Amino acid sequence: MACSAAHGPNSRKQGLLAWGPGVLLLCLGLLSGCGSLPWAEPFPAATPRRVVEVTQLIFPAVVRLDVAKEVYRQGKRSVERGIGSGVIIDAQGHILTNYHVAGRATQIDITLANKERVKGRLIGDDHWTDLAVVQMDMDEIHRRHISFNWATMGRSDNLVPGEVVMAVGTPFGLARTMTLGVISNADRTFYDVAPHLRIDGEYETGEFSNWIQMDTPINPGNSGGPLVDMNGKVIGINTRGGGQNLNFAVPIDTAREVVRAILRTATPEHKGYVERSDLGLDLMPLQGLETFYNIDINHGVLINSVERGSPADKAGVRSQDILLAINDHPVNVRFPEQIAPARKMIADLPVGSTVILTLRRGSRVLKLPVKTWRLLSAVGEERELKRWGMSVRQITPAYAAEHQLDDTLGAIVTTMSPGLPASKAELRPGDIIRRVNGKVVRDVDAIAGLYRQTLTQKDGLVLLQVQRGRGLQSFVLKLSGAEDDPDAAAPVPLPEGTAPPR
């Protein structure tokens, strides 16, 4: 670790001066946790020898993750198993990986480079950046005298196309697989083709940073593994494979902030998280529109739409306004690549703080105070209503906006168990339960409470008022053999050593 500690943020250029190629791998293999080679160059040649050295350096820090994840299927809370990769990032055994590998994990088994297997726990996750932090069971590590190495995080703000990089991971379960390639583009955006990406078709992702695009082969199971430069530093987390050598990694600069936030907020009882602000604005680049809006080139960003009921809406911001500055800091988005940084600028505002938006509306310039609120996903908290045979989800403001709902009252039916009351009554996923036995459902907590009450009903008949599309419809659930089940609808205890979802 000592050798890597010498490398600061500007290590590429400094390293070229400070370290000569003659300084060889004196400490390599002797010091666990040595995260990079003892020299650094801007773009070292990927000589066969260098490639082997970097591979030997990074391999001990890369792990295989066998994950059981919380999912709701057929009305039940259950687990889904999968394999992914991760990279150990510190002496405390923290592992950086993808949200889509370890997010919502209830059980994690970690296989180290030395083939030892240890238990792990989810420390925190963040689907917005598709990242998660896992920690090895350090008691077990010490008890069993297991050694491990960790990698050093590099920088991703100075990458250049053509630079040689390697990916290490567990493609198709084949642990410790190294593949080599080059950076194809260091600032890739999908804004033009898919302005809003989703994980599993639900969880918003890729909003706040652009991607590293590389031709390094990536396959299922590589996810969460490190993308490493020829200095042996982690510059990204391999996340998406696009086929035909079009692959994508989350930049390490993004990951570094997420790791910090997760470790800062994680407690033994609760997952760590990243808190972000939201104003309810959908931004759009101004390229080609400057003349139309009569503004200078690279000056401001177009407000494409304003989410109904959001802070910006309440403050009087309108679509077609040009946002010029936030708290007098200019926001300039001419090109799609500038969208993610602008979104991040908003996300980084303190939650609940009042900010001043400088807007151009026609020929006028306005300054509007707006109080930010916490960024929430369209995917709300999910609950299992076991005896009804269904799972339901909270309606978040983002979900209500996406589905043009008038409010957030009720609970969304997500899945149902065949043969159980909800399925027999012919409810459908996407139905919104508005009332239970005539009582208004405010949210998932309320429906869980009403659910428990129905379990003691003698007649076992539950009248639901359901919104389907624009219409309201009645459904009756017939509960057979009603009995008291006070634990139902409460979160199911998670396996030992795993933090419950926040």
Added chain:
Amino acid sequence: MYRLITVALLSALLPGAGVLAAPPAAPPANPIDKLYAQVTPSLVAVQYTLDTELGRRDLCEGGVVVSSDGMVIAPLAMFAPVIPDVQMKDFKIIVPRHLAEPREVNAIFLGRDERTGLAVLKPQSSEGVKWVPVNFQEIPIQVGEPVISVGLLPKAAGYRSYVSRSRVAAEIHGAVPLMLVASGQLTVTGSVVLDAQGQAIGFVNATAGQQILLNDNQNRLAAIINPPTFFVPTSDFRLTLKDPPVAGHPMKLPWIGLPQVASLRKDVAQFFHLENQPAVEIGDVIPGSPGDLAGLKRGMKIVKLNGQPLQCGDDPNDVAQIFARKILRMKVGQKITLSVLTDSNQPLKQVTVTLGERPPGVSTAKRFYDDALGLAVRQIVFADTYVRKLPADQKGVIVALLKPQGPAQVAKLQDEDLILQMNGKPVTGVEEFKKDFQQLRRTQPQEPIVFVVLRQGQEQTVRIEAPQ
């Protein structure tokens, strides 16, 4: 040569269907020949040119002459209400002739009759044509009864008539009150169905998944490869024969203003003590509609219509569709009484509703197309505002068509986008849009056009490069 091959193919496709390739020179020797000869002169094909912004195409299906002045009924499917009226042109009634080219008679489109699922046409002139109408009879039909259908082969076979024997296998009661299932094959959609005595008792109307075109260029025999098995009795379309549409005057259909009516499921009915009483539940009421003015509310259950219990089909979930069809067959201005349950412990409440007129649909909506932009827009109609949760008087125009690879499509404008603004100016309607657009193109031909559209509840800005 092609026709010979087609007839050979048809013989292979229709075993036992009794294909009679040529009318007999001598008087018919058996009853089927007689029925075939009786009906053949009444069978015609109806055709029109679908003239969309992207091109023209002739569409043709089977029809039946029902009056001595040449009025023809045909399945509504080819004249679907989503097709703009202005895009249906050059109507023709095609009269097959033995050993001669079919005769094409220019026709007038009288209109659609959504009450019965039929379209009606009549010839512009009957000069030189003697129309032989089919006299449809309302005669009870028994399961097991033999039936004969006579229809026209596709254009590729010269629109020659053919006959098929079958038997009534079952009755189906649903949204269409009575539909009959044939145990054998029926002839093509648009055919006449006869009983053993030669009386016309039904019509082969279009059903879901059935090929109806007689001139499908992709698959010339598509209409007969998968023969129909359902027909409707005369009682189902008698309304059209008695009260046909009038050309230039789209049929005024009644409207109650309840767009979301659902059949009450058995367990819900039991909960509300409505066992064995078919009922429907009101899911939504359009503000200002006849139902709203009469005091109908969401959640009410309708149990009776004009004092009569609602009708239940073979599937209990058909109650709502049967109810809607009954309303559709009433008259605008007619007063109806609905018996509704407002709460499980309350007596039925009688609500009198005066049926209004259904708001116009897209078939009569004004359109404007600009080829350079590759964009057609149409007038906003009531259904557009309803699905988007917008006020009924919402302004704007709807994107009706995008030319593939045209500037509008390339700029990611989407079908069904509601255009709210064009270059900063609010869009009020099609005429204003056309005027403003043409002026923009005249005064700023090199400048891009910026639309603000409403898409899934969110405003979007779309910049379209100036077409060169």
